[in-house]
Amino acid sequence: MTALLELDRVTLGYGKIVVVHELSLRLDAGRIVSVLGPNGAGKTTTVRGVAGLLPLRGGEVRLGGKRVSGFPPHRIVAERLAYVPQGRELFADMSVRDNLRLGGFTMRRRDVPARMEELFEFFPRLRERAGQTAGSLSGGEQQMLAIARALMPRPTVLMLDEPSAGLAPRTMRHVFDIVADVARSEGAAVLIAEQNAHQALRVTDHAYVLNTGVIEASGPPAELLADDRIRAAYLGEAVEGGPV
Numbered sequence: 540m541t542a543l544l545e546l547d548r549v550t551l552g553y554g555k556i557v558v559v560h561e562l563s564l565r566l567d568a569g570r571i572v573s574v575l576g577p578n579g580a581g582k583t584t585t586v587r588g589v590a591g592l593l594p595l596r597g598g599e600v601r602l603g604g605k606r607v608s609g610f611p612p613h614r615i616v617a618e619r620l621a622y623v624p625q626g627r628e629l630f631a632d633m634s635v636r637d638n639l640r641l642g643g644f645t646m647r648r649r650d651v652p653a654r655m656e657e658l659f660e661f662f663p664r665l666r667e668r669a670g671q672t673a674g675s676l677s678g679g680e681q682q683m684l685a686i687a688r689a690l691m692p693r694p695t696v697l698m699l700d701e702p703s704a705g706l707a708p709r710t711m712r713h714v715f716d717i718v719a720d721v722a723r724s725e726g727a728a729v730l731i732a733e734q735n736a737h738q739a740l741r742v743t744d745h746a747y748v749l750n751t752g753v754i755e756a757s758g759p760p761a762e763l764l765a766d767d768r769i770r771a772a773y774l775g776e777a778v779e780g781g782p783v
């Protein structure tokens with residue numbers, strides 16, 4: 540089966556520094572894959588490279604088998620890949636509804652209200668706050684809005700960079716559960732770059748552990764957690780946080 544998203548020996552860097560070395564991964568429909576790893580491991584660099592925001596130094600990115608590396612970001616969006624950056628980048632002075640409308644700017648206008656309604660079913664909090672400005676929402680609600688906005692045009696691949704950042708554990712859990720729910724219902728594939736291994740592993744089908752730009756290990760969560768070396772070095776939070 541052709542992967543929805545495939546990274547084939549992707550190399551990325553800044554100036555003279557190589558930050559991600561020949562990274563390969565695949566993501567299939569309806570699956571949630573995490574890229575885990577400590578600060579500075581190269582997670583953000585990887586998702587920015589896939590989104591077309593950073594040129595590849597080597598290797599290839601394919602979406603549904605089609606090579607997209609070298610495409611500018613808007614063409615990658617047109618190939619139905621959505622990206623929620625760290626920091627969310629919402630339009631703070633605009634309402635929840637208008638932020639969602641902007642997320643649907645590539646859609647046929649008449650399809651926008653129905654799609655918004657569908658997303659309100661997954662994110663009822665956003666329906667309650669539809670007329671409020673994005674800047675007045677709580678951190679968790681802002682993260683939900685950023686994710687819902689990215690989902691407006693029904694992407695086949697959704698990439699989330701550090702969705703747990705700044706959220707309380709209960710809110711994080713809620714956000715991850717909704718993401719899993721949407722992915723399963725809509726058959727989207729989700730790639731999560733995340734430092735919080737505990738939360739990510741709970742909803743992940745397959746994880747890659749990245750350290751200084753190299754994959755140290757990969758596999759289903761149970762397999763990674765069974766590896767004492769990997770668990771101790773990279774998944775500490777997963778263990779401290781209790782069973783995943």
Ligand SMILES: Nc1ncnc2c1ncn2[C@@H]1O[C@H](COP(=O)(O)OP(=O)(O)OP(=O)(O)O)[C@@H](O)[C@H]1O
Pocket residue numbers: 553558576577578579580581582583584585734
């Ligand atoms: N614009 C930049 N210019 C130069 N070096 C950079 C730039 N952005 C990131 N780096 C370096 O690349 C390495 C990987 O950073 P990256 O942000 O991808 O890590 P990360 O795994 O996402 O970590 P974090 O969770 O802290 O964001 C780090 O050593 C960082 O200092």
